[in-house]
Amino acid sequence: MREQVWLGRCADYDEDALFAKISEAFEALGAYDQIKPDMTVVLKPNLIQRSKPEAAICTHPLFTAAVGKCVKRAGAKVLIAESPGGPYSPAVMKAVYKGCGYTDMAEANGFQLYTDCKSREVPLPHAQRCRQVAIVEPFLERDYLIDLAKLKTHGMVGYSGAVKNMFGAVPGLLKPEVHCRFPDRLDFSKALVDICAFLKPDLSFIDGIWAMEGDGPTGGVRKMAGLLGASKSPYALDVVMSELIGFPAGSVAMLQDSAERGLGPKTSNETDVLGGRPTGPLDFRKAKAASTDFIDKLPGFLRPAAKKWSTPWPQIGKGCVGCGKCAESCPKKAIAIEQKKARIDYKSCIRCFCCHEMCPEHVVGVRRLGLFKM
Template sequence: MHTVAVERAARYDPSEVAEAMDRALASLGGMDTFVRPGERVLIKPNMLAAKAPERAVTTHPEVLRAVIRLVRKAGGIPLVGDSPGIGGFRAVAEKSGMAAVVREAGAELVPFDEAVAVPGSGLFRRMDVARPYLEADRLINLPKLKTHEMMTMTCAVKNLFGAVVGTAKAGWHLKAGADRELFARLLLEIYLLRPPDLTIVDGIVAMEGDGPGSGDPRPMGLILAGANAVAVDVVAAELAGIPKQLLWVERAAERLGIDGWDRSRIATVGLPPDDARVPDFRLPHLSDVQFGIPGFLKNRLRHHLTARPVPNPEGCHLCGACLDACPPRAISVRDGRLHFDYHACIRCFCCRELCPDGSLGVRDGVLLKLLKKFKE
């Protein structure tokens, strides 16, 4: 059995967060169960982009503060690192409020700017992963609970994609991002390279709608914690009301026999699930209807079966972030406007995820529109 602690923290008041964290960790045996004196402990938050904490794009700094405190109390040496999706590491750390907390709490910021080649554990034979991620004595995963237009939810397992350094993320999106099942397998194989010792989820204010960068903050008032990241994801999705058929990572974990996917083998402690569930959690835009469709038809009807990103000229400042974020380089600027090559576009929505102005919309293909009307 796996244990996932669920505790209530209604707001980011430092004392309230600290008390909820203490209760959650006590249910798991305390931080001493996961950290030994003198160990270098890498804390890996979500540092997607340089956004203010109230935008709910990144892990909130008060959650980070509470974890650093517990690591130091257990005698560990806290390090805080990630590789942002867009922007420099220091800039993201400052804007998100995490750099200030790291300085105040006596921790150390560690940028993921050096990669180490390691053999893969399955389909992907080689991966380049951040050196600090591999070399730390302990790893604490500190994700934000958010929706994700490609994978439906980003939480514990998806947060570990940040172990891939900088521009290499685009290469993996290009290699695996056109197929959600394949990308889910990639995420799980990254997870298996170095499973976190502990995962703690910032669900105090989550993100719903068109996450992970352009959704809306949604108060949930929750802290989740557990030793198995897949099991933590399963409980997080349950509390947000996300149906299993939309959870690509969890479905892939079941198919591959990766421990943690079976809800019947997960015990929750602390707040009862019925008291923690959030009603009407708004999911991301349905971007395809390819379930169960033969491959040869998917390829022929792809333009009609999927949604695609579209520019909003009124909000676009032509900053170039979407051009840099696009793995297949399907975006260009012509006559002062964005232009998309939809034959090259792989529908990964990295452009929407990393647009600093939220100025990219979504347009459904004809068959996708018809299916939505039929379901209504």
């Protein structure tokens, strides 16, 4: 079946303009007919860490507000739930919601913020890699789930959109455990598809107005793309959006995998794009850590050596304040804080870049051999 992907443009986060655009997407994709007045609709934004909306790391609160208003227009209740990286507790969640601009926004619109932080282990029956994982409860018990991703490049998996956003349903410090179980990029990409396929968001949006290029998902550079996307299929939405920013779906392992499993299309030509396609790709810069696609194309016997020499490593740069957020999120406990500075034990490091993602000072750099920079 050809999936429909709705695309829109917005120059900024003007509340009225955004509401009109998102409402157009709801109409086009039939969401107003699906959402019923007795439902609780769970919105899952990307709030990977406490950061201001203008940093373009998290789904903008006004984007989430516009989607929530459409849900309320359909008569249903709105519950916003998320689990950032690092510890997952009611106090942390309250701080993250506040720091990301969600507390005032939710109060102004009558939305509920989930802070109970309950989760449970569930089997993923059709998984190819991740057969069991803990999931935050509202994502399991919802009547209807809306995935609200941020458009970003990503150090480990190349591109971050609707499929990757579902990884946030795994509670806080159990995320590094998943990294640890699947340290290889291709295995981890398959685990991301396993989790998204299990959660099956009913509707997915991507906030690509202010997006992020380079060393995403937290240490890149914000970029004005002015893009909004929506679909009932997170895979089709990602295929269209990743192509638009210059990452053909075949170059993104999780999208290649979802196409091979028959969950999503191979290219945007296999989708029906509604609302008008922007002209030409927007050419986002790749993350430094993600530029190793050539390895997957080498003969099998050459791959281990090429992988060893080309895989970049994290390096703590100047400006480390010794806060310990990197150590908290390191799945291999390879980081120690000594004399108020982080130090990495490279013998234990699996180069998952969780430390790079979670450093609030953005001082964990990505280093690679000069030959492979070329």
